[in-house]
Amino acid sequence: MDKPIILRVGSYPQWDREPLDALETRKLGSAALGAFEGESKRNERFLALDTVLLQPHHASGTIETRKAMGQLVRDNLAAHFAGQPLLTPVL
Secondary structure, eight states, X not given: OOOOEEEEOSOOGXXXXXXXXXXXXXXXXXXXXSSOTTTTSOOHHHHTOTTEEEOOOOTTOSHHHHXXXXXXXXXXXXXXXXXXXXXXXXX
C-alpha cells in the first residue's frame, strides 16, 4: 500500500507538529512544504528526514510581482495626495 504524500503551500503553523511525528515514524510517506512554522529558523527534525522537501515561502519573490507591488504603493500614494480613495485601503 502506498503511503500518503503531503504538498503544502499555505501557512498553517499547527500543521507542523502531528504530521512531523507521522513523517518520522514513516506513517506519512513524504512531504513538500512551501510554508512552515518558523521559516527563518531551521527545524532539525525536518532536516533529518530524507522524505521532506522544504522551500521557504517565496510567492512574492518574482521581479514582476515586486515591480507590481511597488507600482501599487506609488498609485496609492498618488491617490492619497490627490484626495482620492485609495486603490487598496486597509480597514
